[in-house]
Amino acid sequence: MMETPNDLRLSGQFCDAVLQVEDRQFPIHRIILSDFSTYFQALFVNQITTDKVFHITHVSSDIMQIIIEFAYTGSVTMTKDNVHELMVAADMLNIVGIIQACSSFISEHLCLQNCIGIWHFTDTCPSDELRCKAFHYIMVHFDRVINFEEYLQLSVQDLVKILGKDELNVKSERTVFDVILRWIAHIPKEREKHLAKLLSQVRLGKTSIGYIENNVRTNQLVKLNPECQKIVNRSFNIMSSLTKHINKPLRSCLSDTPARPRLPNSVIWVSGGEKECYASRDIEVYDHLVDRWRYIRDKLKDPRCDHGTAFLNGYVYFVGGYNLMESLNSMVRLDLKTHTWQEKMHMYFRRRHLSLTVLNGFIYALGGYNGHNSLNTAERYCPEANKWTLIAPMNQGRRSASCATLDDKIYICGGLTTHYSTRTAECYDPETNQWTLINSMSISRSQHRVVAYNDQIYAIGGLNNVNPLKSVETYMPMTNTWSMLCPMWIQRRNFCLEVIEDQFYVVGGSNSRTKKNYHAEVYDPHTDRWCSISDSNMSYNGMSSCVVSGIPNMVDFAFLRDALPRF
Numbered sequence: 205m206m207e208t209p210n211d212l213r214l215s216g217q218f219c220d221a222v223l224q225v226e227d228r229q230f231p232i233h234r235i236i237l238s239d240f241s242t243y244f245q246a247l248f249v250n251q252i253t254t255d256k257v258f259h260i261t262h263v264s265s266d267i268m269q270i271i272i273e274f275a276y277t278g279s280v281t282m283t284k285d286n287v288h289e290l291m292v293a294a295d296m297l298n299i300v301g302i303i304q305a306c307s308s309f310i311s312e313h314l315c316l317q318n319c320i321g322i323w324h325f326t327d328t329c330p331s332d333e334l335r336c337k338a339f340h341y342i343m344v345h346f347d348r349v350i351n352f353e354e355y356l357q358l359s360v361q362d363l364v365k366i367l368g369k370d371e372l373n374v375k376s377e378r379t380v381f382d383v384i385l386r387w388i389a390h391i392p393k394e395r396e397k398h399l400a401k402l403l404s405q406v407r408l409g410k411t412s413i414g415y416i417e418n419n420v421r422t423n424q425l426v427k428l429n430p431e432c433q434k435i436v437n438r439s440f441n442i443m444s445s446l447t448k449h450i451n452k453p454l455r456s457c458l459s460d461t462p463a464r465p466r467l468p469n470s471v472i473w474v475s476g477g478e479k480e481c482y483a484s485r486d487i488e489v490y491d492h493l494v495d496r497w498r499y500i501r502d503k504l505k506d507p508r509c510d511h512g513t514a515f516l517n518g519y520v521y522f523v524g525g526y527n528l529m530e531s532l533n534s535m536v537r538l539d540l541k542t543h544t545w546q547e548k549m550h551m552y553f554r555r556r557h558l559s560l561t562v563l564n565g566f567i568y569a570l571g572g573y574n575g576h577n578s579l580n581t582a583e584r585y586c587p588e589a590n591k592w593t594l595i596a597p598m599n600q601g602r603r604s605a606s607c608a609t610l611d612d613k614i615y616i617c618g619g620l621t622t623h624y625s626t627r628t629a630e631c632y633d634p635e636t637n638q639w640t641l642i643n644s645m646s647i648s649r650s651q652h653r654v655v656a657y658n659d660q661i662y663a664i665g666g667l668n669n670v671n672p673l674k675s676v677e678t679y680m681p682m683t684n685t686w687s688m689l690c691p692m693w694i695q696r697r698n699f700c701l702e703v704i705e706d707q708f709y710v711v712g713g714s715n716s717r718t719k720k721n722y723h724a725e726v727y728d729p730h731t732d733r734w735c736s737i738s739d740s741n742m743s744y745n746g747m748s749s750c751v752v753s754g755i756p757n758m759v760d761f762a763f764l765r766d767a768l769p770r771f
Contacts, residue, residue: 626650
């Protein structure tokens with residue numbers, strides 16, 4: 205059996221140099237180390253030594269052993285205890301493979317407690333990828349990151365950088381003001397002088413006149429600082445002026461004032477649909493923080509309507525549907541980071557009017573219509589394996605149904621079984637691979653939408669064989685019962701429905717056999733009330749939607765902040 209280079213190293217054969225690290229010596233082959241590090245290339249060429257011993261400083265012997273093993277085997281052993289030291293050494297020795305491996309390892313272990321420390325670590329050990337991931341983690345989870353000690357150690361420059369970003373994910377600017385006060389109180393004598401610089405990063409115009417009057421203007425530190433008083437007065441004057449303005453969206457969103465909104469953590473994607481006599485490739489995005497719609501530059505790879513859409517791990521998947529010629533079993537996905545399309549494995553069955561959902565990292569495609577029959581078949585897609593697998597069929601064939609996930613189960617409700625809408629509903633347990641019929645809805649529904657929220661299943665709108673519906677009902681799994689809620693303002697079928705920040709957004713569809721519905725509305729489940737939002741530009745039959753959230757390049761898809769009105 206031929207010996208590997210590592211076998212030769214371990215047995216000391218043909219070694220032509222020795223690395224002296226602390227009190228240990230490592231016999232090595234120069235050609236092996238030169239091949240994977242320009243540092244060692246330069247060392248062996250430029251350093252003159254008679255005994256072939258090369259002294260390495262600023263690296264521990266334990267870390268050097270790991271580096272040498274990587275050079276010979278291509279594998280690296282790292283732990284939470286040694287990964288930072290290993291990455292620093294690899295950076296010094298210009299070993300790209302180890303730097304990348306360490307960066308990936310640290311990225312996988314990002315958490316609320318260490319994300320700021322890791323972000324600071326990339327100042328001394330540069331890694332653009334790790335730095336971006338750590339900063340994005342801080343942005344997305346800021347409201348929880350501030351509960352840990354690391355945040356109090358931020359420099360004023362770093363805190364200004366964080367608070368000034370549109371990407372900062374905070375539910376309220378009041379949180380930002382409180383963060384500043386807590387940071388200053390940690391070392392008050394050193395930090396009070398920075399209050400004006402930090403206060404200028406608070407979007408006070410996104411709070412309220414009452415909050416500014418009662419909480420900001422009356423704060424003792426603010427009252428004693430003339431620069432802070434100027435900032436507060438400007439914000440107050442702008443808000444007072446804008447509250448008299450008739451245009452509500454303008455009042456809440458101005459690009460060049462303290463009322464400039466931050467970027468959303470989540471947006472609604474609406475895609476495809478039947479436009480006049482052809483299937484659309486359009487994608488429109490709704491930004492709820494500014495109540496505006498935006499066509500994005502990405503278009504569907506292939507036109508389709510009556511399809512399913514799902515967001516998973518940085519990709520948007522477009523599944524099945526209809527291109528006005530045939531039912532589709534194809535699936536493509538859009539990489540949101542690179543804006544590139546990828547063809548993925550086709551489903552077993554052609555499905556339009558299908559129900560699609562995501563559960564535990566899998567995409568589930570249920571029922572639908574193959575051009576001839578309503579389907580009871582169901583299948584599951586694994587992204588890592590790029591493979592669809594058939595699961596147990598439903599109790600009934602269903603097309604134009606709707607489904608949602610709750611407590612690790614899938615609930616599918618209504619739909620057309622043959623030519624008629626049904627009231628029936630059933631639940632799938634992936635642990636047992638079984639479907640179980642549950643109590644039927646109060647009303648027969650097809651072309652409706654279903655969502656899960658607050659331990660309940662909501663069924664909204666649709667068609668009851670004859671008329672479009674505006675009724676809403678909710679299912680409680682604990683009691684296996686349905687209850688009626690406040691109806692929508694407008695009857696609609698074949699529409700889009702998504703949930704963002706405890707609000708249900710309803711878009712498009714139609715309220716008759718032919719008339720399209722451009723009106724959009726939002727439901728607050730806590731008050732059981734509906735109200736209007738800005739209308740979508742798209743109202744095509746057979747559109748599909750999903751929520752995209754937590755991506756680092758949300759600026760590519762949210763409404764452009766600089767395109768908002770100016771004061």
